[in-house]
Amino acid sequence: MSATGFTSQAGIGHAAAGASAGVPQSDIDPFSIEFFEDPHPAHEVLREAGPVVRFDKWNVYGVARYAEVHAVLNDPLTFCSSRGVGLSDFAKEKAWRPQSIILEADPPEHTRTRAVLSRVLSPTVMKQLRGSFVAAAESRVDELLAKGSFDAIVDLAEAYPLSVFPDALGLKPEGRENLLPYASLVFNSFGPPNQLRQDAIERSAPHQAYVAEQCQRENLAPGGFGACIHARADAGDITAAEAPLLVRSLLSAGLDTTVNGIGAAVYCLARFPEQWARLRSDPTLARNAFEEAVRFESPVQTFFRTTTKDVEISGVPIGEGEKILMFLAAANRDPRRWDRPDEYDVTRKTSGHVGYGSGVHMCVGQLVARLEGEAVLSALAKRVGTIEISGPVTRRFNNTLRGLESLPVSIKPA
Amino acid sequence: MPVITFIHSDNRSERIDASAGDSVMQVATTHGVDQIVAECGGNAMCATCHVYVDGGWIARLVPMSEEEDELLHGVAAERLINSRLSCQIRITPELDGLVVRLPDRQI
Numbered sequence: 052m053s054a055t056g057f058t059s060q061a062g063i064g065h066a067a068a069g070a071s072a073g074v075p076q077s078d079i080d081p082f083s084i085e086f087f088e089d090p091h092p093a094h095e096v097l098r099e100a101g102p103v104v105r106f107d108k109w110n111v112y113g114v115a116r117y118a119e120v121h122a123v124l125n126d127p128l129t130f131c132s133s134r135g136v137g138l139s140d141f142a143k144e145k146a147w148r149p150q151s152i153i154l155e156a157d158p159p160e161h162t163r164t165r166a167v168l169s170r171v172l173s174p175t176v177m178k179q180l181r182g183s184f185v186a187a188a189e190s191r192v193d194e195l196l197a198k199g200s201f202d203a204i205v206d207l208a209e210a211y212p213l214s215v216f217p218d219a220l221g222l223k224p225e226g227r228e229n230l231l232p233y234a235s236l237v238f239n240s241f242g243p244p245n246q247l248r249q250d251a252i253e254r255s256a257p258h259q260a261y262v263a264e265q266c267q268r269e270n271l272a273p274g275g276f277g278a279c280i281h282a283r284a285d286a287g288d289i290t291a292a293e294a295p296l297l298v299r300s301l302l303s304a305g306l307d308t309t310v311n312g313i314g315a316a317v318y319c320l321a322r323f324p325e326q327w328a329r330l331r332s333d334p335t336l337a338r339n340a341f342e343e344a345v346r347f348e349s350p351v352q353t354f355f356r357t358t359t360k361d362v363e364i365s366g367v368p369i370g371e372g373e374k375i376l377m378f379l380a381a382a383n384r385d386p387r388r389w390d391r392p393d394e395y396d397v398t399r400k401t402s403g404h405v406g407y408g409s410g411v412h413m414c415v416g417q418l419v420a421r422l423e424g425e426a427v428l429s430a431l432a433k434r435v436g437t438i439e440i441s442g443p444v445t446r447r448f449n450n451t452l453r454g455l456e457s458l459p460v461s462i463k464p465a
Numbered sequence: 466m467p468v469i470t471f472i473h474s475d476n477r478s479e480r481i482d483a484s485a486g487d488s489v490m491q492v493a494t495t496h497g498v499d500q501i502v503a504e505c506g507g508n509a510m511c512a513t514c515h516v517y518v519d520g521g522w523i524a525r526l527v528p529m530s531e532e533e534d535e536l537l538h539g540v541a542a543e544r545l546i547n548s549r550l551s552c553q554i555r556i557t558p559e560l561d562g563l564v565v566r567l568p569d570r571q572i
Contacts (some may be wrong), residue, residue, distance in 0.1 A: 168502070169510065170535065173535065173536065173538075173539055174511065174512040174536060174538075174539025174540065175535075175538045175539035176539075177539065178539060221545075241486065255473065276541070338572060342504065400494065400497075401504075402494050402502070402503040402506050403494075403506045403507075404506070407505075409506060409508065410508065411507075411508075413508045415509060417510060417511070418503060418510070418511060421504065435488075
């Protein structure tokens with residue numbers, strides 16, 4: 052079965068014994084390389100098959116329509132995170148690393164740890180960071196203009212977040228080369244036990260050791276996000292043992308996500324010249340152009356939840372202890388929710404997209420992501436005249452993240 | 466249906482029929498009131514649905530939570546005594562006639 056060969060009926064069959072009667076069965080593997088090459092046709096098949104589908108290969112249910120994805124995200128007690136937000140069910144198998152006390156936790160326990168990170172990454176803190184983040188984006192774009200031709204992934208989408216985020220966190224300069232491999236590992240680990248996940252975990256030891264070390268208080272510079280988290284332990288909001296685990300969450304989820312978000316935005320602007328022209332004519336659209344890229348490409352493609360009781364999703368009965376795979380990317384292009392869903396439109400009203408999730412677990416670092424994205428796109432819009440793709444575009448494969456390995460571009464000054 | 470009036474920073478006003486149960490932010494975004502950005506979609510995270518509640522209405526709203534109070538410190542326009550996040554104002558029949566003013570910027 053080739054990903055490009057999906058039609059409205061391909062990949063969908065009848066319910067087999069053991070699954071809920073009437074639930075469309077799919078033989079699509081949403082964690083295969085061919086799926087990752089071009090997920091959109093398969094997303095459409097899954098959306099149109101029904102409100103809930105069942106995947107033969109991994110024995111899970113999936114939801115690909117906006118309404119169902121949004122509903123599952125917003126009912127955290129029925130669809131829990133504490134049994135893992137990947138395929139692995141922590142009630143049945145041991146987590147590969149100590150369980151996250153925020154991502155992989157439910158209310159009420161989650162509420163306390165979440166409040167700490169919300170405060171550390173609040174709108175007020177973003178106001179303080181704005182000046183330095185904007186200046187770093189402008190000097191990065193000036194350097195790239197001097198080069199003319201470069202790789203928009205390595206030299207911009209990776210280089211820019213690496214130039215601001217680890218410093219904002221308060222990390223030491225040494226060892227930062229572990230950050231992207233660690234994040235890649237974390238996001239691969241949410242997938243099934245396929246080659247991507249197994250290879251990542253096999254190579255994980257040095258990256259895990261680095262991260263565990265950097266989460267300790269003595270390794271985090273004063274004033275950074277990390278030190279602020281440890282300070283909340285002094286205030287009694289969390290225990291001293293919990294603080295390093297919350298720092299780990301920022302190290303896991305704070306970098307690769309923005310790399311793929313910025314990469315997605317630049318890829319959109321390089322592919323859709325009329326949207327690039329629109330942004331150039333009004334650089335205040337930068338923030339929305341980034342947000343729309345997050346909707347359009349959905350750098351985080353999927354997450355799982357686990358049912359805590361027998362439930363129904365849109366009339367489909369599902370038993371307790373079942374994994375539900377949420378296709379955030381498919382929801383973000385559901386024609387039931389979005390006009391012209393397959394068009395990248397920098398002026399679109401993007402509010403409500405689920406690229407950062409929704410509900411109590413919605414990305415706690417979303418304000419950092421938007422600040423970085425806005426800073427980069429605004430600097431590009433003000434200083435760059437043309438962006439052209441100048442070489443072969445290659446994709447990077449990950450069980451959760453969607454993004455490019457390489458995007459060679461040429462730019463000219465405005 | 467409760468009617469909500471939005472007054473823009475240029476004094477243009479819009480009267481919108483709202484459904485009880487929706488938030489003021491949802492009413493604004495579904496009716497194209499552009500000055501409500503609501504980047505986080507109503508999850509009380511982004512502080513981009515800031516409004517100034519008009520006249521005596523502020524006292525008739527459910528008091529703000531500690532989280533909303535903290536977020537309001539980070540709004541882009543000036544925070545005033547009648548500042549609220551519109552995603553946190555749930556519409557009830559009693560709020561028929563509510564008037565909110567929109568700040569000149571959200572980001």
